[in-house]
Amino acid sequence: MTITIKVKPRDPEAAFRRRAIAQRRAGLNAKCNCGETRPEALMRVKTGVICHACKRKQNGMTTKDDHHFAMKANSRITIPIPVNDHAADLNVAQQDWPKQTRENPEGSPLIAAAACIRGFIDTIVYLINKGLHWIADMLETADACLARKLGPQWWKNTELHKFAPTTS
Amino acid sequence: MRPNAPTPLVVAVRVYPDLKDEERDFDKPKREWNRPDAMFVFDTETRTDRTQRLTFGCYRFVVGGQLVKENLFCGDDLPAKDLRILARYVSEPRTVVPDETAHDLSLLTCSEFLKRFFHDAYRGRCLGVAFNFPFDISRLAYNFTDARGRFAGGFSLDLWSYLESRNRFRPSICVKHIDSKRALKGFTRRKDPDEEDLIPEGSTTGEIDEGYVFRGHFLDLRTLAFALTDKSYTLEKACDDFGVEHGKQHVTRHGIVTPKYIKYNRRDVLATSELAVKLLDEFDKHDIKLQETKAYSPASIGKAYLRRMGIKPILQRQRNFPKAFLGHAQSAFFGGRTSAHIRNVPVPVVYTDFLSMYPTVNSLFGELCRATVAAQQGISLDRGGLVSSSSSRRPWDSRALGMQSNM
Numbered sequence: 257m258t259i260t261i262k263v264k265p266r267d268p269e270a271a272f273r274r275r276a277i278a279q280r281r282a283g284l285n286a287k288c289n290c291g292e293t294r295p296e297a298l299m300r301v302k303t304g305v306i307c308h309a310c311k312r313k314q315n316g317m318t319t320k321d322d323h324h325f326a327m328k329a330n331s332r333i334t335i336p337i338p339v340n341d342h343a344a345d346l347n348v349a350q351q352d353w354p355k356q357t358r359e360n361p362e363g364s365p366l367i368a369a370a371a372c373i374r375g376f377i378d379t380i381v382y383l384i385n386k387g388l389h390w391i392a393d394m395l396e397t398a399d400a401c402l403a404r405k406l407g408p409q410w411w412k413n414t415e416l417h418k419f420a421p422t423t424s
Numbered sequence: 425m426r427p428n429a430p431t432p433l434v435v436a437v438r439v440y441p442d443l444k445d446e447e448r449d450f451d452k453p454k455r456e457w458n459r460p461d462a463m464f465v466f467d468t469e470t471r472t473d474r475t476q477r478l479t480f481g482c483y484r485f486v487v488g489g490q491l492v493k494e495n496l497f498c499g500d501d502l503p504a505k506d507l508r509i510l511a512r513y514v515s516e517p518r519t520v521v522p523d524e525t526a527h528d529l530s531l532l533t534c535s536e537f538l539k540r541f542f543h544d545a546y547r548g549r550c551l552g553v554a555f556n557f558p559f560d561i562s563r564l565a566y567n568f569t570d571a572r573g574r575f576a577g578g579f580s581l582d583l584w585s586y587l588e589s590r591n592r593f594r595p596s597i598c599v600k601h602i603d604s605k606r607a608l609k610g611f612t613r614r615k616d617p618d619e620e621d622l623i624p625e626g627s628t629t630g631e632i633d634e635g636y637v638f639r640g641h642f643l644d645l646r647t648l649a650f651a652l653t654d655k656s657y658t659l660e661k662a663c664d665d666f667g668v669e670h671g672k673q674h675v676t677r678h679g680i681v682t683p684k685y686i687k688y689n690r691r692d693v694l695a696t697s698e699l700a701v702k703l704l705d706e707f708d709k710h711d712i713k714l715q716e717t718k719a720y721s722p723a724s725i726g727k728a729y730l731r732r733m734g735i736k737p738i739l740q741r742q743r744n745f746p747k748a749f750l751g752h753a754q755s756a757f758f759g760g761r762t763s764a765h766i767r768n769v770p771v772p773v774v775y776t777d778f779l780s781m782y783p784t785v786n787s788l789f790g791e792l793c794r795a796t797v798a799a800q801q802g803i804s805l806d807r808g809g810l811v812s813s814s815s816s817r818r819p820w821d822s823r824a825l826g827m828q829s830n831m
Contacts, residue, residue: 269540269543270543272492272544272548273548276547276549277620280623280630283628284456284627300629300630
């Protein structure tokens with residue numbers, strides 16, 4: 257089972273509402289041919305449901321988006337992010353920020369700094385989920401696989417023995 | 425007046441309209457129902473005078489069984505003294521039960537609370553849960569009118585106002601009582617709904633239906649408990665019977681805002697939310713396709729079982745059955761009615777419930793039935809219903825059988 261880290265929503269009621277509306281727009285149990293199921297990453301076309309990435313591929317466009325990590329009003333810095341993750345993870349996370357921080361209409365430097373912190377946290381959480389979690393999952397699966405084939409202490413008398421934890 | 429003058433009588437004609445959609449109604453293709461994983465559980469406290477106006481209340485927003493938000497709200501006309509008590513209460517995080525994690529509370533005005541209710545229950549389409557829902561929701565309304573259409577005969581409650589009149593960009597909530605345990609409830613259409621509000625519930629395509637009106641997912645636990653058990657429950661009894669961990673508590677005095685009373689209200693909401701989980705678990709044991717918000721009685725569950733078994737109603741199986749016979753059968757039915765003569769004026773009332781009327785009537789009908797059978801067989805009955813030798817009394821004479829009770 258893949259565990260994902262999520263920043264606790266600032267306004268969980270609004271987060272639920274946005275999720276419910278996105279789900280309704282995509283349709284019940286909607287899924288793209290590529291397997292994408294996150295409702296925020298899906299859009300309806302005449303033939304059914306398609307994800308942003310597949311749609312871009314069909315149109316011969318890039319599947320990467322430039323993500324304003326602190327939102328456009330606060331910083332011009334962008335990072336390239338797969339379009340589905342942009343729509344379903346990072347944009348959703350930014351929707352939970354205070355409206356004042358998202359829009360920063362007066363251009364306040366303190367608000368901009370707050371946005372940078374929020375954006376950094378969201379991006380780190382995204383990178384942890386996408387870049388690290390799968391490794392933990394893979395190691396646990398590999399251990400189970402080796403234990404089945406070589407016994408419960410499969411690492412004994414191998415190069416990996418030195419990594420075994422010392423309990424005493 | 426001449427002795428043989430005709431006496432004018434009022435003639436009432438009963439009409440049984442043949443519904444166009446009666447077939448569709450029973451076996452219409454049901455929209456797929458996925459129970460929302462979020463619940464908006466609320467409870468209100470009121471004054472104890474005859475107006476029973478809102479003093480304060482509490483709500484819990486639960487997603488996936490986890491509490492994500494709990495807030496208090498207060499009535500718009502609450503005295504400053506009571507407001508201070510509520511404000512002081514929410515200023516420090518307190519738990520309702522010792523094993524609960526401490527969390528922040530906010531004090532909302534009634535309009536702020538209703539805004540959240542609109543966004544969660546209407547836009548987010550979560551379950552709106554209360555015990556005796558019609559009472560609690562009516563405490564939040566600022567105005568009411570007579571409902572129309574499918575709720576004709578009920579009330580249309582205006583919850584959201586704009587410039588001292590109804591906000592037409594917000595729905596009303598209609599409530600039509602069936603009896604003390606059951607009521608039909610639903611949002612009405614609002615002006616210029618958003619596109620996503622026009623997507624029918626359970627739609628797999630996400631397409632907009634211009635004629636669709638989202639009626640809400642209002643779950644009255646009193647009704648659901650009745651549907652599951654055929655018993656009329658109070659919150660306390662329901663919590664006991666369904667094994668709720670943190671059941672209802674008691675308070676010595678109602679209507680006066682005190683920290684103890686606020687805690688009592690929060691505990692009620694906690695008990696309600698736990699009871700909702702227990703009742704939904706119980707409901708899930710039935711392998712039927714019935715929306716739990718539409719389980720109004722044990723008969724609803726029974727009908728859902730018949731649908732599940734593929735048993736169609738008699739008129740679908742025997743389409744040529746003469747309607748005239750149905751008319752005759754329906755003519756034999758007498759439905760009692762009540763009426764209010766004084767309206768819009770708060771008056772003291774006495775709650776009078778003729779609880780045993782139906783058993784009495786049925787019992788008397790049973791007596792009459794046996795007498796009729798006896799008459800056909802040429803024998804008579806004594807007062808105790810025992811067969812005795814033939815007498816000169818007419819066996820179907822109700823007076824002879826002691827049937828002088830008023831029904």
